Amino acid sequence: MKDSKGHQADRRKFLIGMGVAGAAVTLAGPALATTSCKSDVRWDQEHEVVIIGSGFAGLAAAIQAKRLGAKDVVIYDKMPVLGGNSAFNGGLFAVPNSPLQKKEGVTDSPEIMTKDQLKAGRGVADKELLKHVATRAKEALQMTLDAGSEYFPYLQQLGGHSVPRTYQTTVACGAGITQPLIKECRRLGVRLVTRAKFDSLIFDDKGKVAGAKIFEGYYFGRGKEGSAINVRSQRGVLIATGGFARNVGLRSAQDPTLTEEVGSTNLPHATGEALLELFDVGAVPVHMAYIQTGPWASPDEDGFGYVSNYSIYNFAHSISVYPKTGRRFMNEIADRKTRADAELTCRDDDGKPLPPVTITSYEHAKEHPTMKKVLKYGVGWKFDTLEELAAHFNIPLAPLKKQIDEYNGYVKAGVDKQFGKPMKKAKGKYLKAPFVTVRNWPKVHYCQGGAKIDLKARVIDSTTWKPIPGLYAAGEVAGGMHGVSRLGSCSIPDCMVMGMTAAETMMKG
């Protein structure tokens, strides 16, 4: 308290310390009625490890805490089902030095993966955090395998990755990971509580996070608040609540174009209020303006839909063309921001969106189970001839034919002279009829911004630049790791490794 910044740090701590006491004066919740000062909080429950959010980060943290000997671990989730937005993601998991890479003869390393990510981060990504995650991604993969996750027996090479290093669950979505992890949590005796909404942190007299106020019986979207309980935590609180892609105010404050009219791949509850609570208690806001839109989404369906996974898989051996010219306009596996920005340039004469058309040979598209889905639900189309395809999308035929011939030359040569796309995954995959097509347009997908954390998943205080004692964050709610653009399939390793890391810090310091 004697250093030059002492009074600032203390101000924040004590301001926070009185939060619950203050609320007690007016809020009518019975749980709070007797909490009249900070040393007098009425604790309704006590647990060893308290985790907020049941996505990849929260589940991995709970399992790791149990493995390290925690007796009493609880996860609170505001929704009626477990798994959060993670359950609905693409189930794509980047892992360097993986068993499948060994099998496929791919040379890779955590350093190479980090290098790819730093490039996408455009100079502002956090190299140490990226390296930490890449180094331990294999362990995280193993945790899912141990829990029973199943993956396709081949790797994918996603946009911005210099080699194939991406696993995908056989159900092609994140539930292929969250469901086994939830089962494992249950087996280990983790207490899983749904409809329990995190409200605020409770600090002790020394400025350490002592617990959290939770509203039980909460119903998302119905305005029912539930009843408040004060949950004491012996080892601290982990915030693993995901991003704010669906908080239109917060995202459009950063980018006025991301209004309600722009779609999102996230579930409606990705609203970020726990992140705002972190800022209230002095967490450093980092990279809030870097909001990623997914270039593989489709304007022809809601949410993440079927086209996203279809496109992620097929882009490597497909071409995307601007309907007006019939020409390619991007490297189809460039990083997400590069592609999203490129797609947004595809417009008609009035400046309105004219979504690009992605063209794949039927014989290659059918290798992935998502093709049947996009055709079944009418968000993708099959054509026996190029003529039919061109006519359907009003693409000029001659330039389109020329484009395909040119591209097949690149497939043959193994070098894309037009946009420098890595052609390893396109080897031998010439474009020829019949074709399957989808349309692509970006959707808000991921928030690189959040609260600053250190390599031990501790939340950093913006005044003292030291960790806020007892407070941890992992996954999308944390910010700064990925920089301007996050590479695809790098969120699952981020969430899981930082969740595991948070548990280790809580258990071992």
Add this chain to the structure above:
Amino acid sequence: MKDSKGHQADRRKFLIGMGVAGAAVTLAGPALATTSCKSDVRWDQEHEVVIIGSGFAGLAAAIQAKRLGAKDVVIYDKMPVLGGNSAFNGGLFAVPNSPLQKKEGVTDSPEIMTKDQLKAGRGVADKELLKHVATRAKEALQMTLDAGSEYFPYLQQLGGHSVPRTYQTTVACGAGITQPLIKECRRLGVRLVTRAKFDSLIFDDKGKVAGAKIFEGYYFGRGKEGSAINVRSQRGVLIATGGFARNVGLRSAQDPTLTEEVGSTNLPHATGEALLELFDVGAVPVHMAYIQTGPWASPDEDGFGYVSNYSIYNFAHSISVYPKTGRRFMNEIADRKTRADAELTCRDDDGKPLPPVTITSYEHAKEHPTMKKVLKYGVGWKFDTLEELAAHFNIPLAPLKKQIDEYNGYVKAGVDKQFGKPMKKAKGKYLKAPFVTVRNWPKVHYCQGGAKIDLKARVIDSTTWKPIPGLYAAGEVAGGMHGVSRLGSCSIPDCMVMGMTAAETMMKG
């Protein structure tokens, strides 16, 4: 309190409401000793309008409040001198539809200025705020003229501006505005308190800002905290404390390259702790990652120095060349980010900075008073021949000569075929010996990020998306107006107009 978000909004309010009370328990400051609960704050002083910070925004607010009838206005500044970082800026003031534009026959409008700014903002600037400021910039200019500010009798056309619209004080720095405004404040009876550091906000029972805790007798950089007083405000508190260019933690959290080794044009006290307090009480962090580096700074001197103003004036009729090739590498009056990014590409074979050399004809450079300064202080160099210039900077002579010939062709044609630089201000200004040169390299100059405000300068709450009652912000501490890049000379109108606006809202609602 019954809507779906009710308990969140209340949590924040009451958490805040107890801040002072909580501090009282442990902080030993005598001023706080008796403040044991929120309705029992011991107020040491009371004023009608409380303003934190004495830069452009704070001074304009104080004057406007007085003009609107305020009896008792106080400005607190943490430094021993008034004027803040504003006093040391370039004194450049963009005003559309100004008297000088009329005199010079320049067609302009608030809409055209806003359009220029939106382009630099790269799609994420706040159009309504920009338009509000551009529309009232003329009034702000008049306020400075009324107070006695003097400007050069000609306009400049700065980077990114489509027409000449920039005034500059005859002292070529912001003190040419702050000093007259301070004098005017004194004349109007505004109380000006230095070495008074804002610490935190004090809220009343209803969640309205009732005042601020201030440390009197504070010494910047000496670790002396001073003594705390609680200042009550009848009409609210305006935070006008500037940016955080000198907060290395906060800026490097956003951009890891902006470490201690990178210079800044700002004074050392531009550390942003009041902004962090705003985030603590629920303000929306906007665009924190957008930090502007000044492309006109020099690696050969500290701070803003002399070269910055010299370059800002001369770029329009100069060329910048990469020493390794002797070729231009940018439009010398592109927007700041475009130029800073371009300059950062000028490196030697080891990747180390090889700052570009900006070449101006002596006969044009001497028209501006800064030339004498850069030569006098050895941060600029005069050469009688191109040969001497090339030899001094180790630039290959033949390509340099060719570049100058080419450029003189663009001057003649009035069209820059190389980089599309607007040539209006270069008309007739051929490059010829003798030459004056400086070297340029970006320095951290301005933080576009800050707390979100509305058109009435009210700080927006990140949970309720309504204004936080009694809380205002203006100037660089507010964020989101300019987007990715702020155009030069647009900070003074921003600060002054939003300061005036805050005063109007406080006085008239």
